Amino acid sequence: MPRLAALLLLASLFTVLVAARFQPGDWDRLTAVGHTLQQQVQPLLPDPDRFQRLAGKWWHQWPRPPVDDLRHRLATDTRLQGVTVIIVEEGPTIRLRGTVPTEEIHQTIRDLATNTVGIHTVVDELATQTAPEPIQTDGP
Numbered sequence: 001m002p003r004l005a006a007l008l009l010l011a012s013l014f015t016v017l018v019a020a021r022f023q024p025g026d027w028d029r030l031t032a033v034g035h036t037l038q039q040q041v042q043p044l045l046p047d048p049d050r051f052q053r054l055a056g057k058w059w060h061q062w063p064r065p066p067v068d069d070l071r072h073r074l075a076t077d078t079r080l081q082g083v084t085v086i087i088v089e090e091g092p093t094i095r096l097r098g099t100v101p102t103e104e105i106h107q108t109i110r111d112l113a114t115n116t117v118g119i120h121t122v123v124d125e126l127a128t129q130t131a132p133e134p135i136q137t138d139g140p
Contacts, residue, residue, distance in 0.1 A: 066118025067094060073112050085109055085126070092120040099127045 067089045074080055074087075083105060088095040096113060100106045106128050113122045 065089075066092075066116055070094070070113055070116045070119060073116065074109065077108070077112065079108055080105060083109075092118070093123060094119055094121075095123040095125055097125045099129055101129050103128050 067087060071087060074085055083100055084098055085100070086097040088097065094113060096109060100109065106126050109126065110122065110124055113119060113124075
């Protein structure tokens, strides 16, 4: 939607400039109008922190690289809290690196990666932690 609004604004500005027979010497006046418009619109915009929060709500609707989709899926999956996975992107192929606590979590990460649209090949280099062997002691 913002791109469409920007495109319509540019098209209308171009039409006005052509209809007004814009001359190269009119640049200073056009710049002054732009600065005036910025000064009037700037106070109406939300503060940067609020804008980032608002944009974050719509982030999932914007096109983004498949590896970013995977990172988002891994970061928001409640089953993977506290698990760190390093994702190395090599074109349409990704490598998963790190150590995970259980085979179930390992499988979950692998499934999320292979089922992410746009990722064609997953190279699984994840290691699963093994429980240490109990130490046997002789005597009290």
